[in-house]
Amino acid sequence: MKRLALLLLVLSQLSFASAYDAHPKLVVVIVIDQFRGDYLQRYHNEFGEGGFRLFTDHGAYFSDCYYDYATLVTGPGHATIGTGSYTIGHGIMANEWFDPQINERVTSVSDEATHIVGVEGGQGSSPHNLLTDTFGDELRMATQGRSRVFGISMKDRAAILPTGHSANAAYWLDGKSGAWITSDYYMKALPPWVEAVNHSDEAKKFLNRDWKDAAGKVMGNTNPRNDEDGQPEDYFEIVGSTPFANDLELDFARSLITNEKLGTRATTDLLVISLSENDILGHAVGPDSPILHASIVELDRQLAGFFQFLDKQFGMNNVWLALSADHGVAPVPREVQTLHMPASEMDTKQFTEKLNEEIAKTTGKPGKYLRSAGLPMISLDPASWSDTKEADAEQIVGEAAVRTGALAYFTKSDLAKGRVPETPMGHKFANTYSPYGGWWVMVQPRPFTIPKEDGTTHFSPYSYDAHVPLAFYGVPFAPGVYRGHSEPIDLAVTLSSLLGTNKPAAATGRVLTEALKPPPNPPAGEKHLVK
Incomplete structure (x- = not known):
């Protein structure tokens, strides 16, 4: 009887689980830059059990997810994922644009009022151009700042925009050195643990290495080299287009979770990780390249290792995962012209x-x-x-x-x-x-x-740029493949609903109720009344 009573108590608590009682302990959103929606099915048979298949085989996987706006690039895509709204709601229409107030071009996150923290000099970045809030902001406000929110990416805009105005920190890579940096919008100095990462050989260990596909074939390397002008290429260019860039980001995510003690407080924490490597490589080789294919299969292995880390830290019953992308990519015109496509x-x-x-x-x-x-x-x-x-x-x-x-x-x-x-x-x-x-x-x-350029790009309203993955894994999600229409704006609204917070102010997405498990029934004789 005591065991039954305990079980009923647990079920009753789960039915009202929310961010306010740390159910889950941690939400992790994975955004893969330039990851087209068809990749998950194209390479499904080559994936292991613990990476992408955690979503497609054991999670709630939406295969028909398309953006419904026209400028499919990094800044707007990440802002859309975080805010649950399109540009008309969040304002971010491109990675950069002309600012008539200062008569020059600016980036989506450049901010004259801030400075870089972590390397010498340089204008900083912030979410000041974002016209609305994110689901991370709503989480922070709902818990009076007790929940902690962080963003990680190689790119500043990809770390900043999905996390919003109130994030504890957004970290991105200094392109020249490979050091992790932020801006004084978030803090005046890097935490000691980030300084320790930068002063270690974490970044340097990925230089002068070959990367190989699953069969052991060398697909590229990270040997230092010069650019077209004879100048040494930056770390971003050398490492960024190889899977080692994903290792670099995921290793930093592990350090952040451990040192910031995420998932150990009385409210839910949030971590957004935007993986940039697929975009950097994809521009150069296109979506149908054997090199990109090998990189995606390697990413599956890398994600599996990161999810094992989360399981060891918290137990997967205490973690919710979400997966999406900021945009897709067009095929290389000269390649599909051989199929008589009008490219x-x-x-x-x-x-x-x-x-x-x-x-x-x-x-x-x-x-x-x-x-x-x-x-x-x-x-x-x-x-x-x-x-x-x-x-x-x-x-x-x-x-x-x-x-x-x-x-x-x-x-x-x-x-x-x-x-x-x-x-x-x-x-x-x-x-x-x-x-x-x-x-x-x-x-x-x-x-x-x-x-006209080497490789390919993305920017259009067409399906190849607009089709992205959308998938969830965790206790509240009913596993299955959902082929009804969905959009990336649904991610923020669904997570907000489950966490018990308001949805972002300008959000227009819907709660994906078809993929949610019904809450457990209350114990016999107990009624949940709404007054």
Whole structure:
């Protein structure tokens, strides 16, 4: 009877488990940069039991997860995962944009009011451009700061944006040295344990090494080398495109969990880890390369080792895991052209020149009307439009872009007023509005068209850039493959609901109830009343 009573008590407590009583002890969100949604099924048979299969075979796996906005790059993707909203809610429309207040380009997280901490000199970074909060912020507010929230990535924007305004710290890599750094937005000096990591040989141990595939074939190395100008390449460039970069990040995550004593307090803690290697390598070789294939299989092994660490530290019944990506990637045009796909490379310089010529036909005079004309964003130079209103100038540029080869255009002025076609593509661009960036126009390129460069890239509203994984593992999730439609904005809202907090202020995602186990029934004779 005593054992039965104890069991019923535990079940009763589990039915009301939440962040407020440290159920779970720790939430870990894994974001893999440039990890397309089809990879999990493409390489499933090569994965071991403890890595990706923890999600696909033993967790709640959503195979039909697509972003529903138009600029699929790192900054907006990470902001979307954290806030549960698209750019129209969080404001982050690109990795960088023109700031008319200071008359120069800025990154999504650069902040003149902050300084780098961990290496000498340099402007710092912060989430000050983020227009709303994240589910990590809601967790911190709900527990009056008792829950702790951290972000880790090789890239500053990927560490900062998904964690939000109130994170205890975001750490990223100094590209030149491989040291872990942050900004004085979070702290005035690195904690002693981070200093110890930087002063050890943690980063250096990944230099001068070959990396091999599962069969032992050498796929690359981290030997120091010079760039095209004869200068030594940075640590980021040498190690970043190899699986050793994932080892570097996951080792740092282990140190953070241990030294910050995550998961040992009376409320739930959160750690967001964004793994950058897949993006750095993917740009160079494309999604169908044997090298990327080998890297993904190696990442599966690395994640399995990290999850074993979590199990040893906390027991997996006390940990929830979530997996997603910030964007996918386009195939290399010249590779899929052999399959008669209408893929092409666009010369950005030629596009800009032709666009200026087309604009001049409308204005009646030649001029440098644009600051930049990449895809999908065309940035206007207001100084060249002194006699033209912003909305009119943007329309002229948009119409010229269509004559130059774009399928459609969306001006900032129209998006600000919600004037878009009532179509799925119009909806994607409506979700991409931001007040930042001065005067601009977004264009819809033709499918499988990318700027001319070695390798490939991502930026478009099409499926190859928008399809990403979404999966969960932990006590509240009902294992299974869920093929109904989902979006990355659902991650933040689902975790907020389970943790018992408010969802982020601008969130538009839904709680993925189809993948949640029903709570246990209360003990016999006991009623849970809502007053």
